[in-house]
Amino acid sequence: MHEFDTRSAFSVSEEERVQQYERLWDEPGFAKWLSNFYDVMMPGPANEHYAEFFRNKIRERVKDPVVAEMLTPKDHMFGSKRLPCESGYYEVYNRDNVLLVDVKNAPIQRITENGIQTADAHYDLDVIIYATGYDAVTGSLSRMHIQGAGGRTLKDKFAEGPRTFMGISSVDFPNLFTINAASVGNFVRAAEPLVDWITECVAYVRDNGYQRIQPTQQSENEWTQHMIEGGQNILRTQADSWFVGANIPGKARFLLTAPDTAPVMRAKRAEIASNGYKGFSLE
CATH class of the missing domain: 3.50.50.60 (FAD/NAD(P)-binding domain)
Incomplete structure (x- = not known):
């Protein structure tokens, strides 16, 4: 079980704050999400401070800076969506046989006989796996x-x-x-x-x-x-x-x-x- 740290992120020194971030980063599960300083899970500067720490971790792990930025959320605060409890997820994007396409900037226009047509290009595919979500909970x-x-x-x-x-x-x-x-x-x-x-x-x-x-x-x-x-x-x-x-x-x-x-x-x-x-x- 996880419990929030009752301290504010800014009640400790920068060194101690980063040490806490690093310790939680190395722990499994939801630790970095649910065992952090309490104000990290609130809108405000503490949340943004930890979000930037998280973004930098992604940038360290993904070699291509353009791809790293595509994988860095910018439309919501850290913790407002479930973060990936992953092992090697970001490193997958360093592989030569993996291509990441930003469909927000280049929306999918249609499914074709041989793949997917976006606003920018056509991608030939053998298999399409739909991950469109579901009506959760209720x-x-x-x-x-x-x-x-x-x-x-x-x-x-x-x-x-x-x-x-x-x-x-x-x-x-x-x-x-x-x-x-x-x-x-x-x-x-x-x-x-x-x-x-x-x-x-x-x-x-x-x-x-x-x-x-x-x-x-x-x-x-x-x-x-x-x-x-x-x-x-x-x-x-x-x-x-x-x-x-x-x-x-x-x-x-x-x-x-x-x-x-x-x-x-x-x-x-x-x-x-x-x-x-x-x-x-x-x-």
């Missing part, structure tokens, strides 16, 4: 016809953004628990603890003679407001990405992953359970 639920107690579908309810309590369940959809569907933290780290929590919840409902469980309207409203307010102060909402559904035309812009850390989410769920599943209506 897309799988929207494709299923899940109808609630009042006849409304979950797709309709989530049309303006997912309304849930803790990302676990939603009013008018009793006994429906969603895992990594919306408003939870990092999915890989959330999945197993969430499954355990739901399993214990179902056992509690059964053992105490209840038939139905769903959030109260108040708890759903409060959690939805927490998602809205929490999203105003984090980088994930500052860029057009799947974090807010911006990659899907027509999808409402809404923070899809909780602004809280995994330990905080686990603590909140534990408190709910220890208080007889406070925030839920049991019948």
Whole structure:
């Protein structure tokens, strides 16, 4: 698990700051993203300072300066999109059999019989692999016809953004628990603890003679407001990405992953359970 450094990037000397950056650079996973100085993950000078450190690392690893600049993000702040947890990714662009094309400057015009035509040139290809993204988080639920107690579908309810309590369940959809569907933290780290929590919840409902469980309207409203307010102060909402559904035309812009850390989410769920599943209506 990662925890932010509670110090500001500018509360230490330049030497100590760079030492921290270098240490995190050598660590695996999301360390450089989620274990940095706390203000690196906020809009402002600390974020830009670390972003330039990251850009220089790319420039060191990619031999062609033109290609290096193409690989250096300039349209969003560091951390507002998921960074590549890679091993040797940037070095791939040093190979003679790899060509990087900037389709923002030279957009794709059409797929041809033998390859791809951009505004600048035609590229002969044997295979085209589409990596166009997907409807993250809520897309799988929207494709299923899940109808609630009042006849409304979950797709309709989530049309303006997912309304849930803790990302676990939603009013008018009793006994429906969603895992990594919306408003939870990092999915890989959330999945197993969430499954355990739901399993214990179902056992509690059964053992105490209840038939139905769903959030109260108040708890759903409060959690939805927490998602809205929490999203105003984090980088994930500052860029057009799947974090807010911006990659899907027509999808409402809404923070899809909780602004809280995994330990905080686990603590909140534990408190709910220890208080007889406070925030839920049991019948």
